[in-house]
Amino acid sequence: MSSEAPLYETLALQLQRRIQAGALLAGARVPSVRSMSQQAGVSIGTVVQAYQQLEAQGVIESRPQSGYYVRATRLPGIAPPRKGAPPRPRSLSRSMLDQVLAVYARDDLVPLHSATPDPGLLPTSRISSVARDLLRRIPDKVNAYAHPPGLLALRQQVAQRLGLAGVEVEPDDVVITAGAMEAITLSLQVLTRPGDAVLVERPTYYGLMQAIEARGLKVVEIANCCDDGPDIELALKALETQPIRAAVLIPSFSNPSGATMPDDARRILVQACARRGVPIIEDDVYGELGFDGRRPVPMKAYEGHAGGVILCGSVSKIMAPGLRIGWAVSARWREELIRAKSFTSCSTPTLSQHVVAEMYAGTNIDRHLRRLRASLAANVGRFHAQIASDWPAGTRVSRPRGGVVLWVQLPPGQDAHVLFERALEHGIGIIPGTLFAASGAYRDCVRLSCAGEWTPRIQTALQRLGQLARE
Amino acid sequence: MSSEAPLYETLALQLQRRIQAGALLAGARVPSVRSMSQQAGVSIGTVVQAYQQLEAQGVIESRPQSGYYVRATRLPGIAPPRKGAPPRPRSLSRSMLDQVLAVYARDDLVPLHSATPDPGLLPTSRISSVARDLLRRIPDKVNAYAHPPGLLALRQQVAQRLGLAGVEVEPDDVVITAGAMEAITLSLQVLTRPGDAVLVERPTYYGLMQAIEARGLKVVEIANCCDDGPDIELALKALETQPIRAAVLIPSFSNPSGATMPDDARRILVQACARRGVPIIEDDVYGELGFDGRRPVPMKAYEGHAGGVILCGSVSKIMAPGLRIGWAVSARWREELIRAKSFTSCSTPTLSQHVVAEMYAGTNIDRHLRRLRASLAANVGRFHAQIASDWPAGTRVSRPRGGVVLWVQLPPGQDAHVLFERALEHGIGIIPGTLFAASGAYRDCVRLSCAGEWTPRIQTALQRLGQLARE
Numbered sequence: 001m002s003s004e005a006p007l008y009e010t011l012a013l014q015l016q017r018r019i020q021a022g023a024l025l026a027g028a029r030v031p032s033v034r035s036m037s038q039q040a041g042v043s044i045g046t047v048v049q050a051y052q053q054l055e056a057q058g059v060i061e062s063r064p065q066s067g068y069y070v071r072a073t074r075l076p077g078i079a080p081p082r083k084g085a086p087p088r089p090r091s092l093s094r095s096m097l098d099q100v101l102a103v104y105a106r107d108d109l110v111p112l113h114s115a116t117p118d119p120g121l122l123p124t125s126r127i128s129s130v131a132r133d134l135l136r137r138i139p140d141k142v143n144a145y146a147h148p149p150g151l152l153a154l155r156q157q158v159a160q161r162l163g164l165a166g167v168e169v170e171p172d173d174v175v176i177t178a179g180a181m182e183a184i185t186l187s188l189q190v191l192t193r194p195g196d197a198v199l200v201e202r203p204t205y206y207g208l209m210q211a212i213e214a215r216g217l218k219v220v221e222i223a224n225c226c227d228d229g230p231d232i233e234l235a236l237k238a239l240e241t242q243p244i245r246a247a248v249l250i251p252s253f254s255n256p257s258g259a260t261m262p263d264d265a266r267r268i269l270v271q272a273c274a275r276r277g278v279p280i281i282e283d284d285v286y287g288e289l290g291f292d293g294r295r296p297v298p299m300k301a302y303e304g305h306a307g308g309v310i311l312c313g314s315v316s317k318i319m320a321p322g323l324r325i326g327w328a329v330s331a332r333w334r335e336e337l338i339r340a341k342s343f344t345s346c347s348t349p350t351l352s353q354h355v356v357a358e359m360y361a362g363t364n365i366d367r368h369l370r371r372l373r374a375s376l377a378a379n380v381g382r383f384h385a386q387i388a389s390d391w392p393a394g395t396r397v398s399r400p401r402g403g404v405v406l407w408v409q410l411p412p413g414q415d416a417h418v419l420f421e422r423a424l425e426h427g428i429g430i431i432p433g434t435l436f437a438a439s440g441a442y443r444d445c446v447r448l449s450c451a452g453e454w455t456p457r458i459q460t461a462l463q464r465l466g467q468l469a470r471e
Numbered sequence: 472m473s474s475e476a477p478l479y480e481t482l483a484l485q486l487q488r489r490i491q492a493g494a495l496l497a498g499a500r501v502p503s504v505r506s507m508s509q510q511a512g513v514s515i516g517t518v519v520q521a522y523q524q525l526e527a528q529g530v531i532e533s534r535p536q537s538g539y540y541v542r543a544t545r546l547p548g549i550a551p552p553r554k555g556a557p558p559r560p561r562s563l564s565r566s567m568l569d570q571v572l573a574v575y576a577r578d579d580l581v582p583l584h585s586a587t588p589d590p591g592l593l594p595t596s597r598i599s600s601v602a603r604d605l606l607r608r609i610p611d612k613v614n615a616y617a618h619p620p621g622l623l624a625l626r627q628q629v630a631q632r633l634g635l636a637g638v639e640v641e642p643d644d645v646v647i648t649a650g651a652m653e654a655i656t657l658s659l660q661v662l663t664r665p666g667d668a669v670l671v672e673r674p675t676y677y678g679l680m681q682a683i684e685a686r687g688l689k690v691v692e693i694a695n696c697c698d699d700g701p702d703i704e705l706a707l708k709a710l711e712t713q714p715i716r717a718a719v720l721i722p723s724f725s726n727p728s729g730a731t732m733p734d735d736a737r738r739i740l741v742q743a744c745a746r747r748g749v750p751i752i753e754d755d756v757y758g759e760l761g762f763d764g765r766r767p768v769p770m771k772a773y774e775g776h777a778g779g780v781i782l783c784g785s786v787s788k789i790m791a792p793g794l795r796i797g798w799a800v801s802a803r804w805r806e807e808l809i810r811a812k813s814f815t816s817c818s819t820p821t822l823s824q825h826v827v828a829e830m831y832a833g834t835n836i837d838r839h840l841r842r843l844r845a846s847l848a849a850n851v852g853r854f855h856a857q858i859a860s861d862w863p864a865g866t867r868v869s870r871p872r873g874g875v876v877l878w879v880q881l882p883p884g885q886d887a888h889v890l891f892e893r894a895l896e897h898g899i900g901i902i903p904g905t906l907f908a909a910s911g912a913y914r915d916c917v918r919l920s921c922a923g924e925w926t927p928r929i930q931t932a933l934q935r936l937g938q939l940a941r942e
Contacts, residue, residue: 098806101813104618119611128610131822132603139599140590143791147575178649178795178816185815189685194665210814214660320614322821324649324795335569342572343681344656345649349820350793351602 005293005370007042008049013292013374014040015050016059016381017401019070030060030068057378058385071385076396078226078257078409096417096432097210103429110452110461113429115255115404116321117451121375123359123368127320130358131351142351148341149334150176150327151353157360158313158327165287166297167311173331175338176348179321180285183312183328184248185211186344187281190336191310192217196245199238199278201230203407203436203445205255208248208283219438220244227399229254229261232268239276246279252296253286256407256436256447258400260296270302270309279333284313285326288369290402291377300329307332315356317404317451318369323352376404379450386459390466404451407433409444410469416446422468428461476764476841478513479520484845485511486521487530487852488763488872490541501531501539528849529856542856547867549697549728549880567888567903568681574900581923581932584900586726586875587792588922592846594830594839598791601829602822613822619812620805621647621798622824628831629784629798636758637768638782644802646809647819650792651756654783654799655719656682657815658752661807662781663688667716670709670749672701674878674907674916676726679719679754690909691715698870700725700732703739710747717750723767724757727878727907727918729871731767741773741780750804755784756797759840761873762848771800778803786827788875788922789840794823847875850921857930861937875922878904880915881940887917893939899932 018024031039036047051068054060060068103113134142149155155171162169177183192198194216200208202221212219220242222230229251238244249269251261261269273280282299290296300309310333314326325348328337341347359365383406387397394411410416416432423430433445452458489495502510507518522539525531531539574584605613620626626645633640648654663669665687671679673692683690691713693701700722709715720740722732732740744751753770761767771780781804785797796819799808812818830836854877858868865882881887887903894901904916923929 097810101619101809104616104813105620114616116616119615122614124610124614127614128606132606135599135603135606139595143593143595143598143793144590145575145585145587145792148572149576178820181814182816194687207814207817210810214811214814216665316817321616321818322614324816324818324820338572339568339681340685342575343652343678343685345653345795345816346678346787347792347795349649349795349823351822352820 005374008046008053009370009374011040011042011046011050012053013377015054016377017292019059024070028070030070032067053378054381057381059381078396078398078407096420096435097206100206100431100435103424106429109424109427109429110457111429112448112452112458112461113431115447115449115451116317117372117376117404118453119320120453121372121451122318122320123363124320126363127323127355127359130362131355134351134354134358138354142354144350145347146350146353147347148175148338150174150348151350151357153361154325154353154357157357158329161360162298162311162329165295166301169329170331173329173334175328175334175341176353177326177328177341178324178345178348179316179326180283180312180314181207181211181326182345183310183314183326184208184281184283186337186340187310187312187328187333188212188215188217188246188248189340190333191246191279191281193245197243199235199244199247201249201254201257201259203256203433203442204248205250205283206431206435209436209438212248221438224254224257224259227257227259227401229259229265232265235269236272239272239278244276244278246281247273248281248283249299250283250286251299252284253289253400253403255286255403256405256431256433258398258403258405258407260401263297266297266299267302270299274304274306274308278308280309282309282311284311285317286403287313288318289373289376289404291373291380292401293370293373310337318372319356319359323355324349325352325356373402375453376450379452379454380406382454382459383448383450383462386462387466390463392466392470395469404449406448406450408446408448410446412444414444414469416443419446419465419469423465426464426468428465430465476845479517479524480841480845482511482513482517483521483524484763484848486525487848490530495541499541501541503538524849525852528852530852549867549869549878567891567906568677571677571902571906574895577900580895580898580900581928582900583919583923583929583932584902586918586920586922587788588843588847588875589924590791591924592843592922593789593791594834595791597834598794598826598830601833602826605822605825605829609825613825615821616818617821617824618818619646619809621645621819622821622828624832625796625824625828628828629800632831633769633782633800636766637772640800641802644800644805646799646805646812647824648797648799648812649795649816649819650787650797651754651783651785652678652682652797653816654781654785654797655679655752655754657808657811658781658783658799658804659683659686659688659717659719660811661804662717662750662752664716668714670706670715670718672720672725672728672730674727674904674913675719676721676754677902677906680906680909683719692909695725695728695730698728698730698872700730700736703736706740707743710743710749715747715749717752718744719752719754720770721754721757722770723755724760724871724874726757726874727876727902727904729869729874729876729878731872734768737768737770738773741770745775745777745779749779751780753780753782755782756788757874758784759789760844760847760875762844762851763872764841764844781808789843790827790830794826795820796823796827844873846924847921850923850925851877853925853930854919854921854933857933858937861934863937863941866940875920877919877921879917879919881917883915885915885940887914890917890936890940894936897935897939899936901936
């Protein structure tokens with residue numbers, strides 16, 4: 001099996017990126033099929049396929065006798081944060097949390113709340129057949145404990161995969177966990193004591209905020225510079241002036257902002273943290289989901305010999321969340337992580353460990369990832385188009401280059417809590433922005449997941465949300 | 472399928488209990504086949520089968536022309552603790568821990584360290600076929616998240632099973648976790664703050680001690696009265712005089728002591744804790760493993776309307792540890808437990824939840840449990856016999872009425888750390904006693920697991936251990 005994407009998909013993605021970057025504005029005419037064919041050095045047929053895909057995704061539209069045009073889907077990006085006083089440690093608020101957890105427990109909602117790809121976008125049937133085969137071949141093994149650090153065959157695959165991303169690690173540096181969330185929880189347990197302050201970006205994943213609160217920690221929030229992740233200048237200042245014990249960052253296709261830290265920023269921040277003796281917990285759970293197929297180099301690649309970064313990843317966004325397989329990777333804190341894992345959930349599901357090892361070793365995962373990325377990129381395009389056409393003027397939307405979520409800022413005066421409740425009345429799940437920061441910020445924001453398969457049901461839900469937001 | 476044990480097994484167990492209780496001393500003649508047949512109202516053939524089983528287990532021996540005799544296997548029980556000063560909060564020691572964790576990660580040892588039944592004693596092939604069927608029928612479902620509190624069908628089965636044990640709970644009171652260890656960790660997180668003191672029995676499961684330490688808690692240890700669990704008088708005094716925030720107890724077939732709290736003691740302690748507002752975390756993981764088939768009534772049955780007990784259980788000791796399925800049961804702390812679970816490991820493996828629900832609903836679990844209990848009871852008899860014949864005089868051994876472990880006290884002057892290290896050199900895993908208490912107690916004790924299938928390899932390992940202990 002070739003590991004190359006079809007040419008037309010590559011072309012479609014290139015064009016979509018140019019549109020998203022603003023190089024082709026809404027209403028602009030897309031180069032003709034013939035001129036694009038010459039420009040890109042591909043066949044007419046390839047260009048036609050690419051344009052048809054983009055049309056199906058709502059990114060461009062054909063006008064009879066005239067050609068293709070960029071649809072009026074360009075929305076303003078998220079407003080940059082106002083510069084203000086330097087950040088100070090804060091405790092977290094719990095408002096809305098239980099309501100949102102109740103949303104996750106329901107299966108009757110249009111799942112714009114759930115940041116996990118649909119089973120239809122994941123290699124579900126392959127996983128099932130691999131699992132059935134293992135259950136037939138080695139039933140004793142897959143039902144017994146697989147004690148920490150976990151199955152060697154899986155740790156080897158994780159190390160190899162990280163090697164491809166530019167991170168040199170040994171299988172022995174890998175501790176298998178029940179998803180990335182447990183990896184982060186264990187890392188916090190190993191690196192912090194209750195009362196400590198940890199540095200996070202703002203907005204950041206609410207699960208992270210809750211894990212931080214459960215540990216009795218405070219947060220120092222560094223506002224994101226829109227699509228580039230946390231403001232490095234502010235982060236460096238906070239490291240100098242605040243008693244920070246650890247940093248927890250999502251540098252690649254962050255949840256919820258979609259932001260991705262540039263390579264330089266990663267290096268600078270890793271080095272600054274190392275100088276201050278501040279370990280970094282790197283949530284890398286979306287790293288494989290860059291729409292252009294480029295895997296960002298994890299921050300861990302910059303840690304040097306001292307080893308100040310624990311990289312936390314999982315297969316929940318790329319294979320199956322129900323497997324509960326993730327990892328915490330660190331030579332330096334390996335023993336502590338094993339001990340912490342042993343005395344929280346003892347060990348990670350054994351069958352799942354074998355399944356994931358086998359999926360990496362015996363399946364063309366890259367081909368699957370290419371398809372998944374293309375689907376997610378297409379969804380982002382469709383969400384942009386739908387929001388542009390149906391939501392109130394003044395709505396702003398993030399422009400992620402990967403991942404599974406959109407961060408939407410409602411026009412001034414709108415209340416995301418109200419939208420959340422009204423959406424629920426209409427059978428639609430979304431996450432209000434206030435969960436993603438301490439102390440009530442982002443009352444005007446919501447997170448939408450683009451991880452579902454695009455269906456009329458989702459399209460209608462987006463239209464309905466726009467209508468509710470306009471009311 | 473009948474849910475009754477074969478008559479000869481019941482008879483064998485009755486006789487074994489009489490021997491263990493001291494009603495028939497070592498060397499005593501067992502009633503003749505004919506008189507036992509009349510006494511018990513069963514056929515001659517049934518008695519012969521029962522005696523043959525007990526002979527195979529090393530409990531009795533036949534002497535030509537004379538009949539059956541109780542083998543010289545009665546060992547002295549564990550010495551009662553000396554009464555001393557009332558207990559005070561202590562911090563925990565970590566010595567030996569990493570060495571023991573390394574033992575768990577090895578699969579080349581005779582596993583006298585591992586308190587989990589062999590796959591051969593568990594319904595492994597049935598589990599595998601149930602799992603394969605689910606993977607074929609509902610691959611989408613079993614690969615997706617099953618968010619807390621977890622699969623309703625499983626929670627219904629857990630509630631029903633607890634109902635049979637005398638605990639009235641609703642499916643909604645059940646939160647599914649990654650094994651009982653995670654249930655306990657989450658309960659500690661919900662009920663305590665770092666720096667608090669919790670009451671535990673001594674000795675108690677070292678995993679519990681580590682979870683307590685990881686949370687930054689202190690312990691107040693109540694010494695066990697040999698086979699009856701913690702000294703109730705001391706426990707009541709501690710509740711009065713110490714600032715205790717919660718109690719963590721293993722009332723049924725405790726690990727490592729094998730002790731089982733009498734019903735009265737359970738009721739008294741639950742009521743005393745309720746009066747003081749001290750919640751109890753009840754580790755019920757061995758509850759189904761009583762050798763006489765009697766399921767002890769969990770402490771939770773005595774909690775009344777106030778609901779002061781979180782019951783923590785799992786299928787790790789009765790179905791398969793690799794599934795990672797357990798539960799924390801409490802109407803009162805349900806919401807807090809769901810929140811804690813959501814932000815540590817997010818959710819519990821989905822396939823595993825379906826498998827266990829199906830195993831309870833569609834399999835004769837009681838028949839399996841009867842066989843498992845009989846195997847474990849037989850193993851305890853064999854271990855007793857082997858230790859009596861091969862270990863140094865003065866060795867004392869616990870007399871558990873259920874569960875999977877023996878607690879062995881070496882003769883005065885012996886060092887269990889030395890035995891642990893020498894055993895490792897000979898490829899045998901055991902757990903030194905010091906892990907089961909704060910501050911270095913039990914330097915003369917080891918825990919042995921009886922959960923393996925009885926094989927010449929295990930027999931030889933027990934002989935070798937005796938030899939090492941004599942050296």
